Amino acid sequence: MKRFTLVTLAVALTASAVPTRYTTPAERGLLDSPGVLDNVLLFDAPAFPDPKNPANTIAQLQTYVSLRTPNLGLATGPIANLLESLGIDIGDSLTTLQDRVKLLASVGLPGKKVQINVPGCSQGGTLPSTSLSDLGLANAGISLGSCTTASQLEATVVPGALDTRKFTASIFPSANSGFGVISDIDDTVKVSNVLDTGALLKSTFLDEPKAVSGMPELYRALSQKLNSPQFVYITGSPYQFYPFLKNFIGTSYSATKGPIFTKNLTIANIPEAIKIFTDDQNTLEYKISMIDRLQTMYPAKKWVAIGDSTQKDPEAYAAAFKKHSDFISCIWIRQVDGADNAASRFTAAFAGVPAGKFRVFKDSEIAGLANIDVAGGSC
Numbered sequence: 001m002k003r004f005t006l007v008t009l010a011v012a013l014t015a016s017a018v019p020t021r022y023t024t025p026a027e028r029g030l031l032d033s034p035g036v037l038d039n040v041l042l043f044d045a046p047a048f049p050d051p052k053n054p055a056n057t058i059a060q061l062q063t064y065v066s067l068r069t070p071n072l073g074l075a076t077g078p079i080a081n082l083l084e085s086l087g088i089d090i091g092d093s094l095t096t097l098q099d100r101v102k103l104l105a106s107v108g109l110p111g112k113k114v115q116i117n118v119p120g121c122s123q124g125g126t127l128p129s130t131s132l133s134d135l136g137l138a139n140a141g142i143s144l145g146s147c148t149t150a151s152q153l154e155a156t157v158v159p160g161a162l163d164t165r166k167f168t169a170s171i172f173p174s175a176n177s178g179f180g181v182i183s184d185i186d187d188t189v190k191v192s193n194v195l196d197t198g199a200l201l202k203s204t205f206l207d208e209p210k211a212v213s214g215m216p217e218l219y220r221a222l223s224q225k226l227n228s229p230q231f232v233y234i235t236g237s238p239y240q241f242y243p244f245l246k247n248f249i250g251t252s253y254s255a256t257k258g259p260i261f262t263k264n265l266t267i268a269n270i271p272e273a274i275k276i277f278t279d280d281q282n283t284l285e286y287k288i289s290m291i292d293r294l295q296t297m298y299p300a301k302k303w304v305a306i307g308d309s310t311q312k313d314p315e316a317y318a319a320a321f322k323k324h325s326d327f328i329s330c331i332w333i334r335q336v337d338g339a340d341n342a343a344s345r346f347t348a349a350f351a352g353v354p355a356g357k358f359r360v361f362k363d364s365e366i367a368g369l370a371n372i373d374v375a376g377g378s379c
């Protein structure tokens with residue numbers, strides 16, 4: 001249902017927001033670094049020891065460069081219509097709606113090179129040019145040289161000429177040892193109601209986000225018991241919702257912040273956009289590939305993978321376990337009312353995963369999860 005909704009949205013936006021042809025920065029007479037007419041989003045990033053020289057740190061950075069002024073009318077129109085057709089009253093939430101659709105309405109810019117500095121590290125770096133196929137996005141491992149042993153660093157985008165704005169992101173360095181927590185967002189840590197289209201739209205575009213009751217406390221407890229594990233949030237939501245999700249995690253999960261991996265949704269390409277949201281397999285594969293990425297960054301870390309039963313978390317985490325075995329210590333799945341919670345589903349999903357390695361929990365069991373001795377091998 002979520003997928004249908006976002007397809008509708010992506011198609012509506014594509015029809016109107018994207019120019020038929022992109023001019024290159026050179027054609028527009030601009031340098032390839034972002035300028036005052038551009039907007040830069042730098043995503044919070046994980047950082048890990050350089051395998052070739054563990055004294056050095058590599059940050060896996062992602063950026064999105066777009067035109068500074070999105071056409072908000074183009075995006076709010078179709079979404080407002082969609083909400084209305086479902087009988088959802090926007091009421092006095094128009095400002096919230098406009099804020100949430102800002103990136104959906106944005107036009108990504110290829111060919112931009114974002115340069116960053118990280119105080120506390122011996123060197124900064126430059127991301128590769130933003131992509132034409134993943135419109136406006138660039139993602140790369142950037143060597144920061146040697147960094148102070150802070151648990152959190154701040155990356156700053158080197159501003160273009162005459163640009164007084166400041167774009168920053170947090171970098172979360174973590175050792176290739178100890179524990180980490182992989183967490184889904186929608187209906188695992190945030191109430192999103194992905195099984196109910198109307199409620200999902202409301203929670204996504206209009207309402208103040210709400211944490212799943214008991215989860216912030218559980219994560220805080222895990223943070224203490226597992227000695228400040230690296231928290232990484234992996235969501236099937238596209239990056240256009242990243243600022244919203246980042247604010248939510250920063251507010252409701254302030255003790256357990258971490259990078260948020262979001263999906264690429266290039267709205268210039270309708271078939272691709274449709275595929276992303278009509279293909280459950282795609283979310284499954286995306287999550288597995290993000291766990292693969294973590295495995296290359298921290299091959300010797302052990303992870304607790306936490307998700308829920310609404311979409312494909314059991315299947316994705318089980319597949320990651322079968323691929324990397326010891327890398328995934330424990331899989332915890334929140335049983336959400338109304339989802340496919342049939343025993344046969346979990347039996348099929350966890351075939352080949354030892355019974356002591358996963359657990360499907362009810363909301364009444366959330367508090368008790370904090371007492372499980374994960375570091376001691378329990379799950």
Ligand SMILES: *[C@@H]1O[C@H](CO)[C@@H](O)[C@H](O)[C@H]1NC(C)=O
Nearest residue numbers: 131134137138139262263264
């Ligand atoms: C998103 O796009 C960037 C730029 O092409 C790419 O490097 C990155 O791997 C993509 N991320 C995912 C999750 O596919």
